[in-house]
Amino acid sequence: MDVQVNLAGPVDLAGFRSEVRQLLAQQVPPESVQWQLDAAASQYADAEAPQASRPRNVARAATAIVPASFTRLCEFVVLHRDPDRFDLLYRLLWRLVHEPGLRNDPVDGDMLQAQHMAHAVRRDLHKLKANLKLRSVREDDGQELQLACHEPAHHVVEAAGPWLCKRVAAPRWALFTPERSVRCPEGKLGYGPGVPRWSLPNAQASDADWLDCYRRVFAPKPDARPDADA
Structure with a gap:
């Protein structure tokens, strides 16, 4: 059964982090997760969307310890315009938990895609700052x-x-x-x-x-x- 996860807006990194703790705690695989933006996402609403699709009182002990470099990578990838960015990040996080060797694989397809997306965002930020x-x-x-x-x-x-x-x-x-x-x-x-x-x-x-x-x-x-x- 698929789990629908609502985020408060297109750059809701805090919400994403909170949600993945719950997903990992419940061992929900990436292919069972549907990431949705709040109805007010175009205005970056601050209000939290209701999360009735699964219980909330789940222990956070299952949260994975991931490399600091991946945490930093997430901060840029969520700013990318690709609509599948949250799917990609959760899939990578899931794999880091279940495939420890991933962090040492320089040619993994998912990781390379995330790095390319982060690079595009950094370039876009630089362009905004430099050309203002x-x-x-x-x-x-x-x-x-x-x-x-x-x-x-x-x-x-x-x-x-x-x-x-x-x-x-x-x-x-x-x-x-x-x-x-x-x-x-x-x-x-x-x-x-x-x-x-x-x-x-x-x-x-x-x-x-x-x-x-x-x-x-x-x-x-x-x-x-x-x-x-x-």
């Missing part, structure tokens, strides 16, 4: 705002956010991508929805177009309320 071109605009109150667009090949925006927040000199900036947007006003990192590819501002867009895009993405929600202590 910020455009300076002025808001109505005169404050400067640096804005940029990018179209990454993989799910790298949230991974790049902390790095950008430390390295971009502008005190207020934002980056739009088709999948996810990120901003960092005064060092406070935050995320918003993506901007459809067809409506991303380009080099010929006016300052007003860039500001309009920023307001659409990061405008306060209608039900937002001021803090009680304000």
Whole structure:
């Protein structure tokens, strides 16, 4: 009988780690697992999806001790756009548990595929960081705002956010991508929805177009309320 596992979004590494502990504890083979993204995955919802397909009170003693290099590999592979990445990672983890010699096999097909995927993600992250071109605009109150667009090949925006927040000199900036947007006003990192590819501002867009895009993405929600202590 297949087991359906729901993850909270396309880069839910924490959820994946939690789930594989349960799967290993129950000795569920990779071919019996179906990985599904939460219905709100396109918005990277934080809410945990219900896991009614199997019991939750399973001991974690069966969690495998795996090489640190594999743990690091997972951090990059989950950012890849391949829809079968979670299947691949769990299959590799299962094999590391049951085939200890795998870690010393330099030509294993699954391991090579995962390494190639991780390399593609690293390259995509580097491309985002190296090619970021910020455009300076002025808001109505005169404050400067640096804005940029990018179209990454993989799910790298949230991974790049902390790095950008430390390295971009502008005190207020934002980056739009088709999948996810990120901003960092005064060092406070935050995320918003993506901007459809067809409506991303380009080099010929006016300052007003860039500001309009920023307001659409990061405008306060209608039900937002001021803090009680304000």
